[in-house]
Amino acid sequence: MISSKRAQIEVTFNWVYVLIAGAVILLFFAGIVVKQKAASEDNLSRMAMNIMDKIFAGARAAEKTKDFVDISGLADYTFYFDCDNEVSTYGLKGYSNPKEDEVHALFAPLELQGTRMILWSLPYKLPYKAMDFLFITTDRTKYFFVGQDEFVEEFLNATQDNTDKRKSISAEAVISLEDITPGKTFQIRIVDVEGSIQNKAQLPSSFLEKLKGYGDNKVTAVSFTGTNQANFFQKEGDHWKQLNSNPIQIVSLGGERDAAKYAAVFAGNDKVYECNMKKAFKRLALVNEVYGGGNLANDISKPGGKLGEIIAHYVEYYQAHPELQVTSSCQSYLDEVAKSMQTHQQKTLACTSLPEKCFEVMDSADKLKKANINLTEGGDCIPLY
Amino acid sequence: MVLTSKKAQMHMTETIGVLFIFFILVAFGLIFYYKYTGQAIKEEHRQMVADRAVKTALEVFTLPELACTRGDAELEDYCVDMIKVRHLNETFNIHLKDYYFKLFGYAKIKVAELYPNTGNEYTLYDKKRPTNETFEYEASYFVIALKDEITDMERTPYSFGYIEVGVYATSLED
Numbered sequence: 001m002i003s004s005k006r007a008q009i010e011v012t013f014n015w016v017y018v019l020i021a022g023a024v025i026l027l028f029f030a031g032i033v034v035k036q037k038a039a040s041e042d043n044l045s046r047m048a049m050n051i052m053d054k055i056f057a058g059a060r061a062a063e064k065t066k067d068f069v070d071i072s073g074l075a076d077y078t079f080y081f082d083c084d085n086e087v088s089t090y091g092l093k094g095y096s097n098p099k100e101d102e103v104h105a106l107f108a109p110l111e112l113q114g115t116r117m118i119l120w121s122l123p124y125k126l127p128y129k130a131m132d133f134l135f136i137t138t139d140r141t142k143y144f145f146v147g148q149d150e151f152v153e154e155f156l157n158a159t160q161d162n163t164d165k166r167k168s169i170s171a172e173a174v175i176s177l178e179d180i181t182p183g184k185t186f187q188i189r190i191v192d193v194e195g196s197i198q199n200k201a202q203l204p205s206s207f208l209e210k211l212k213g214y215g216d217n218k219v220t221a222v223s224f225t226g227t228n229q230a231n232f233f234q235k236e237g238d239h240w241k242q243l244n245s246n247p248i249q250i251v252s253l254g255g256e257r258d259a260a261k262y263a264a265v266f267a268g269n270d271k272v273y274e275c276n277m278k279k280a281f282k283r284l285a286l287v288n289e290v291y292g293g294g295n296l297a298n299d300i301s302k303p304g305g306k307l308g309e310i311i312a313h314y315v316e317y318y319q320a321h322p323e324l325q326v327t328s329s330c331q332s333y334l335d336e337v338a339k340s341m342q343t344h345q346q347k348t349l350a351c352t353s354l355p356e357k358c359f360e361v362m363d364s365a366d367k368l369k370k371a372n373i374n375l376t377e378g379g380d381c382i383p384l385y
Numbered sequence: 386m387v388l389t390s391k392k393a394q395m396h397m398t399e400t401i402g403v404l405f406i407f408f409i410l411v412a413f414g415l416i417f418y419y420k421y422t423g424q425a426i427k428e429e430h431r432q433m434v435a436d437r438a439v440k441t442a443l444e445v446f447t448l449p450e451l452a453c454t455r456g457d458a459e460l461e462d463y464c465v466d467m468i469k470v471r472h473l474n475e476t477f478n479i480h481l482k483d484y485y486f487k488l489f490g491y492a493k494i495k496v497a498e499l500y501p502n503t504g505n506e507y508t509l510y511d512k513k514r515p516t517n518e519t520f521e522y523e524a525s526y527f528v529i530a531l532k533d534e535i536t537d538m539e540r541t542p543y544s545f546g547y548i549e550v551g552v553y554a555t556s557l558e559d
Contacts, residue, residue: 054436061443063459102487129449129460283449286484289476290450290469305472313535372456382534385454 045095048074052090053099059119060104060132064257066159068167071138072115079117081108081136081268083275086282103283105133105276110217110268113186114138118169120159122259126252126361127369128291128385130284133259133276135266140186143171143265147194151224154256155191155265177207182214190221190233191265197223197233199242208238222264224250232270244270249359251277251351253366274355281358285348291384292341297349300342307341310334310382330381333374337384340368427557434554438523441492442550446527450476451509453532465548467533470496470507477510486512491553493524498531498546505546514553524551 059067078093088106091098105124116139123129145152152173159169174180182188190197203211211219219235229247233240248270252260260277267273288296293304303311311334318325325331344364351358368384376383445451446463450473453464477485491514498505514520527548534542 050436054440057440057443061447063447103484123449123460125457127457128454129452131449132447282484286476286480287449289479290473293472294475294479304475306466306468309468309471309535369457376456383454383456385456 042096045092046097048077049091049097049099055117055119056104056106056134056136060121060134063121063123063132065121066167066169067119069117069119070115071117075113075115077113079112081106081110081112081272083272086275086278088276103279105131105263105279106136107133107263107266107272107276108136108268109141109187109189109220109266110272111187112136112138112141114140116166120169122257122262124252124259124263124280126284126365127372128287130280130287133263133280135262137169137266138186139166139170140184141170142182142185142188143169144180144188144190145171145173146176146190146192146196148173149193151258151261152191152193155262158257176204178204180207180210182210187214187218187220189265190219192221192223195223195225197221197231197240199231199233199240201240203235203238203240211235220269222267224261224264228252228254228261230264230273232264232267232273234269248273251281251358251362253362253369277358278352278355281348281351281361284361285345285352288341288345288348292338292345296338296342297345300338303338303341307334307338307384310384311338314381330375330379333371333379333381337368337371337375340364340371341384344368430554430557434521434523434552437490437554438525438550438552441489441552442525442527444488445494445548445550453530461530461532463527464530464532464543465496465546467496467531468535470509470531473509474507481512485510491520493522493549493551493553495549496529496531496546497549498544500545502544512553514555519556520553521556522551522553524549 055067055069074092079090080093080098081088081090083089083106086102088101088104089098090101090106090108093111118137118139120135121132122135124131124133143155145155156171156173159171161167170185177190180188180190214235216235216237221233221240223231223233225231225247227247228250230250231247232243234243235241248264250258250260250264252258263276264273267276289305291305292307293302296303296305296307302308311331314330314334318331344361344367347357347360347364351361372384375381449460451465451469453461453466455461489510489512491512492510493508493512494510496507496509527550529546529548531544531546532542533544536542
């Protein structure tokens with residue numbers, strides 16, 4: 001009888017023991033699964049961003065070419081891009097390990113989703129190349145151009161491949177907002193080349209009807225005015241909301257493939273645009289130093305860098321061949337270049353600290369460009385660039 | 386009584402034996418895992434260094450501070466402007482901390498002429514890792530054209546050389 005009772009206790013104890021041990025083992029494995037899931041997601045985000053970083057570097061190097069990167073494996077993920085205090089940040093939304101870039105200019109919508117990422121690099125010249133701008137978009141972001149001018153034609157020619165639609169940026173020219181059909185896109189960007197979009201302007205009802213299902217932040221616009229300025233807008237309910245308080249100057253020398261203007265088309269908003277442009281101006285000041293020396297902005301009497309060496313070369317050359325000095329005008333052309341270079345560096349430095357001064361860089365860059373043309377065409381001298 | 390004790394002793398020895406083999410297997414597993422992880426980390430590190438070397442090289446080839454220009458036309462590919470090269474070191478040094486270190490990190494960029502003159506070398510950028518760290522150096526060499534419009538106006542301004550782009554990486558070797 002005693003033995004049976006003892007056996008009963010032992011059996012119960014064994015079951016309790018087995019249950020506790022089983023629960024502990026189960027919890028242990030559940031913990032491993034949870035930790036592993038978090039670690040693999042973290043790893044995915046880190047790996048994806050490292051690969052993106054490499055792809056961006058390659059795309060920047062392949063100037064003026066468009067790269068189409070298959071991201072169908074990440075089609076359900078949202079990429080985000082931001083720029084603050086001259087630091088670009090990009091990553092996968094909801095995941096850690098974003099990448100930061102303090103040097104390169106990346107112009108992209110604030111969020112991106114799609115199966116193909118499109119990367120396009122254009123050199124930003126003022127008047128010589130300061131850096132490469134990288135434009136980032138996807139196949140599910142559509143650009144609608146409202147109005148007609150040379151820029152629209154140029155953009156569409158540059159981005160449409162009639163032989164292979166997969167190698168095109170999704171873009172279309174329309175007459176008005178009513179003609180827009182978004183299709184199966186993640187977001188739309190309206191590029192108004194006539195400056196017709198105004199702050200708080202009501203959106204046409206037929207257009208609003210087609211935008212059902214799009215969040216306000218998925219419908220954005222950039223509007224170019226006649227004075228080469230840009231305003232950024234976002235849909236807010238049934239009207240446009242202007243994002244920038246003052247018009248943003250497009251600082252460029254114009255012409256084909258105007259990188260600063262293209263950048264405005266691809267930039268998510270005014271903040272991203274200005275933040276990346278600041279990086280470009282900072283780099284321009286450094287490139288100016290290579291051309292004109294570190295002290296050029298303060299002292300024109302002793303240009304350094306490439307210009308200083310060219311001037312020194314001609315001084316030496318004319319000392320050895322004084323008879324040529326009468327017929328050649330290289331020195332006077334070089335003086336003109338030195339003056340333009342000094343003004344250009346002063347304006348660039350002013351622009352890096354006071355963005356409202358940046359429009360002055362266009363004038364100084366134009367003068368430097370003309371002075372450089374005079375060097376080669378007028379004087380048959382060694383050009384600055 | 387003696388029989389029971391002997392049986393218990395045998396049981397005990399058997400249990401100890403099983404436990405011993407179990408712990409030996411666990412130890413083997415741990416050693417294998419440790420070695421595998423170490424190898425994987427080294428492999429990943431090697432990959433990272435190689436990636437950084439490629440990225441730095443790409444960066445160097447698109448440097449407006451270095452490239453040969455043709456007015457408003459596109460830059461000349463794989464060409465280095467020697468007049469700029471002679472002054473670039475100064476700009477890189479002045480703005481090392483505030484700019485160029487963010488671009489190149491711990492790296493070295495050197496331009497050397499091979500033909501017609503040999504021996505002309507310019508180290509444009511050389512930022513080693515802190516001295517208390519052991520590091521390795523992985524360099525890549527690229528053949529380039531060197532354009533110098535000043536040295537000899539009678540001859541072509543182009544000569545032939547190479548650019549060395551290397552990265553300093555923390556060493557994981559013992």
